[in-house]
Amino acid sequence: MGKRPTIHDVAAAAGVSRGTVSRVLNDDRYVSPAAHAAVRRAITETGYIVNRNARSLVTRRTGSVVMVLSEPHEKVFEDPNYGVLIRTAIRRLAERDVSLVVMLAGDDGDRERVLRYVRGGHADGVFLVSAHAGDALADALVKTRVPAVAQGAVVGRENAIPYAAADDREGARQMARYLVERGRRKIATITGPMDTPGGIQRLEGFADVLGRKASRRLIEHGDWSRLSGESAMARLLERTPDLDAVFVASDLMAAGALATLRAAGRRVPDDVAVGGFDDSSIAASTHPPLTTIRQPLAQVAEETVRLLLELVDGADRVDPVILPTTLVVRDSA
Amino acid sequence: MGKRPTIHDVAAAAGVSRGTVSRVLNDDRYVSPAAHAAVRRAITETGYIVNRNARSLVTRRTGSVVMVLSEPHEKVFEDPNYGVLIRTAIRRLAERDVSLVVMLAGDDGDRERVLRYVRGGHADGVFLVSAHAGDALADALVKTRVPAVAQGAVVGRENAIPYAAADDREGARQMARYLVERGRRKIATITGPMDTPGGIQRLEGFADVLGRKASRRLIEHGDWSRLSGESAMARLLERTPDLDAVFVASDLMAAGALATLRAAGRRVPDDVAVGGFDDSSIAASTHPPLTTIRQPLAQVAEETVRLLLELVDGADRVDPVILPTTLVVRDSA
DNA sequence: AGAGCGTCTGGGAGCGTTCACAGACTGAAG
DNA sequence: CTTCAGTCTGTGAACGCTCCCAGACGCTCT
Numbered sequence: 001m002g003k004r005p006t007i008h009d010v011a012a013a014a015g016v017s018r019g020t021v022s023r024v025l026n027d028d029r030y031v032s033p034a035a036h037a038a039v040r041r042a043i044t045e046t047g048y049i050v051n052r053n054a055r056s057l058v059t060r061r062t063g064s065v066v067m068v069l070s071e072p073h074e075k076v077f078e079d080p081n082y083g084v085l086i087r088t089a090i091r092r093l094a095e096r097d098v099s100l101v102v103m104l105a106g107d108d109g110d111r112e113r114v115l116r117y118v119r120g121g122h123a124d125g126v127f128l129v130s131a132h133a134g135d136a137l138a139d140a141l142v143k144t145r146v147p148a149v150a151q152g153a154v155v156g157r158e159n160a161i162p163y164a165a166a167d168d169r170e171g172a173r174q175m176a177r178y179l180v181e182r183g184r185r186k187i188a189t190i191t192g193p194m195d196t197p198g199g200i201q202r203l204e205g206f207a208d209v210l211g212r213k214a215s216r217r218l219i220e221h222g223d224w225s226r227l228s229g230e231s232a233m234a235r236l237l238e239r240t241p242d243l244d245a246v247f248v249a250s251d252l253m254a255a256g257a258l259a260t261l262r263a264a265g266r267r268v269p270d271d272v273a274v275g276g277f278d279d280s281s282i283a284a285s286t287h288p289p290l291t292t293i294r295q296p297l298a299q300v301a302e303e304t305v306r307l308l309l310e311l312v313d314g315a316d317r318v319d320p321v322i323l324p325t326t327l328v329v330r331d332s333a
Numbered sequence: 334m335g336k337r338p339t340i341h342d343v344a345a346a347a348g349v350s351r352g353t354v355s356r357v358l359n360d361d362r363y364v365s366p367a368a369h370a371a372v373r374r375a376i377t378e379t380g381y382i383v384n385r386n387a388r389s390l391v392t393r394r395t396g397s398v399v400m401v402l403s404e405p406h407e408k409v410f411e412d413p414n415y416g417v418l419i420r421t422a423i424r425r426l427a428e429r430d431v432s433l434v435v436m437l438a439g440d441d442g443d444r445e446r447v448l449r450y451v452r453g454g455h456a457d458g459v460f461l462v463s464a465h466a467g468d469a470l471a472d473a474l475v476k477t478r479v480p481a482v483a484q485g486a487v488v489g490r491e492n493a494i495p496y497a498a499a500d501d502r503e504g505a506r507q508m509a510r511y512l513v514e515r516g517r518r519k520i521a522t523i524t525g526p527m528d529t530p531g532g533i534q535r536l537e538g539f540a541d542v543l544g545r546k547a548s549r550r551l552i553e554h555g556d557w558s559r560l561s562g563e564s565a566m567a568r569l570l571e572r573t574p575d576l577d578a579v580f581v582a583s584d585l586m587a588a589g590a591l592a593t594l595r596a597a598g599r600r601v602p603d604d605v606a607v608g609g610f611d612d613s614s615i616a617a618s619t620h621p622p623l624t625t626i627r628q629p630l631a632q633v634a635e636e637t638v639r640l641l642l643e644l645v646d647g648a649d650r651v652d653p654v655i656l657p658t659t660l661v662v663r664d665s666a
Numbered sequence: 667a668g669a670g671c672g673t674c675t676g677g678g679a680g681c682g683t684t685c686a687c688a689g690a691c692t693g694a695a696g
Numbered sequence: 697c698t699t700c701a702g703t704c705t706g707t708g709a710a711c712g713c714t715c716c717c718a719g720a721c722g723c724t725c726t
Contacts, residue, residue, distance in 0.1 A: 004454065006682055017706045022684060030704050049453040053395075054682035056386040057711045064434070073424065077416025078614060087410050090437050094446060099434050099455075101397070104423050113427060120382040121337065122432075226618060255618055262620070281411060285559060285588055287595070287620045339712055350676045355714060363674050387712035390681045667726100674721080685710085696699075 172205025229256025505538025562589025
């Protein structure tokens with residue numbers, strides 16, 4: 001197998017100079033139709049593919065962005081939301097011929113590696129997923145001045161890092177209202193971690209509706225994992241055995257809560273109504289299927305990518321995007 | 334913010350030449366301890382980070398591999414197995430400071446993009462996931478001569494593309510034997526797609542044990558998706574209402590089968606025993622929890638990565654790896 | 667003392683692009 | 697006919713590395 005053709009070979013085959021080939025490649029102005037055609041033909045003839053390294057070396061652009069997953073290793077990808085996010089991001093980026101590098105940021109070694117990667121100029125942008133408040137990596141990343149966006153606000157850095165997210169607070173209100181309307185009187189909630197926007201705002205929305213009824217003893221915290229949903233539900237049940245509804249801030253945790261309720265002999269929704277959040281793929285497959293709040297996660301991912309690409313293209317600032325949620329009624333409430 | 338330091342700056346700071354810095358960077362022989370120390374110090378002082386593009390340009394190595402997911406877009410990541418695979422691969426590769434680019438190969442445009450990417454020399458290796466028999470992309474990839482491995486054999490290309498996989502056939506036998514031992518008499522099976530090793534070999538293992546009892550009317554095919562598990566189970570039930578067990582070739586499909594059985598009023602395991610395969614995260618959270626075959630997927634991913642790295646490092650061939658499975662008994666059978 | 671060998675260092679060349687600049691050509695305006 | 701603006705093209709100079717070669721240096725052995 002011979003060497004791969006370079007821009008030189010194409011130029012020779014087309015009977016023009018490197019410069020002209022380069023202009024065609026980057027569709028610059030000022031290329032005659034004839035030259036353009038000749039180059040295009042030469043490219044397919046020779047099977048030429050540009051060498052991104054050589055290009056990057058001079059343009060300082062890599063044609064790739066990095067997605068950083070800030071979760072402990074065993075938890076990352078536990079929630080099906082990750083799959084939606086990554087799949088959607090890849091597709092959207094591919095349309096622009098940008099490739100996606102995925103990195104984990106679960107421990108210090110990871111974080112250092114990510115930072116080195118970004119500082120080294122190996123990515124045109126950073127797509128932060130599930131960064132928590134006070135995340136040192138997020139700060140360091142901002143300092144590198146490499147364009148960065150987040151899926152869901154980074155608590156405390158809302159202005160430094162643009163983001164797209166669902167309207168968590170209003171979504172939680174929708175569910176709380178629904179539970180109240182259905183005549184539930186003692187409504188508890190299992191929140192996400194209180195250093196994430198989903199944790200904070202879904203609790204706020206819940207409190208908006210329940211008001212004084214949202215007492216401390218009806219609130220428990222999880223960490224988005226299924227297991228944490230199980231144990232939070234157990235604590236709730238022990239403390240307030242007569243609760244008749246629970247709003248769980250994610251479907252995955254809700255699946256855990258369901259298991260605990262079943263083990264405790266509570267019927268859902270007869271004894272206890274359960275409301276989830278996400279409308280992820282698990283929602284429809286629990287028993288009973290979850291009544292939940294649908295957040296348009298694919299769309300969130302698309303918008304996040306759009307923001308990132310705008311920044312990469314030179315926008316000096318972009319506005320956050322908040323997308324509406326909808327109530328999806330199934331059998332659990 | 335000034336320019337990023339280059340190898341020149343480090344050389345100047347250390348009072349040596351570029352050549353010596355380069356030697357330290359690539360830990361070549363023949364660098365005096367004094368020079369080595371000076372360079373190391375200069376590197377941290379200046380905050381130098383090598384420019385991979387410049388390096389790649391001359392070495393023809395990129396320091397990254399690409400994971401190619403050959404599934405239709407809506408199905409990719411539906412199964413939690415994907416998460417395990419990708420998470421494990423990223424971690425293992427990170428140890429060697431290799432980054433992972435993830436690409437989808439769900440339609441022709443995707444496949445062409447992948448090919449262009451690999452042909453362009455943008456990855457040192459390819460990690461194929463869920464490639465089906467007759468996959469044109471796999472063939473084209475092999476022709477590029479870029480090192481490639483697969484998670485699970487690529488049917489028809491077992492010799493061209495090294496792989497790591499679980500012992501699908503023996504795993505299926507374990508489950509079939511278990512169901513027989515438990516006194517089940519009319520045992521059906523829902524297979525995976527018959528152009529994947531998991532589809533083929535898990536059916537073979539099933540047939541190994543059931544022998545003549547594995548009649549056509551007790552076999553249905555799914556496509557690994559939950560939904561396909563639901564419908565396959567429905568077809569089975571219609572055709573053979575008196576079946577008393579079913580071996581489903583993946584937990585995700587088994588979850589679907591469980592839903593169909595419940596809807597049909599069959600009790601699990603009393604009326605119908607259900608056996609899954611994978612022991613993925615869903616297995617423990619279905620109702621009832623699935624008795625299944627555990628395949629060490631993280632280990633499979635690790636081995637696949639190991640094979641790939643060996644090829645990248647110049648090995649001219651590596652042997653496939655087959656890992657043992659174990660029966661995990663829960664409540665569904 | 668000289669030869670020979672292993673160790674260490676510096677610097678030129680080259681990897682495949684893009685970019686900036688200079689110059690050629692065209693047609694319209696003066 | 698000259699001037700000028702607009703269009704188009706070719707070429708040298710980077711970009712930041714690694715590779716290779718030539719040569720310096722210090723030993724040991726004859």
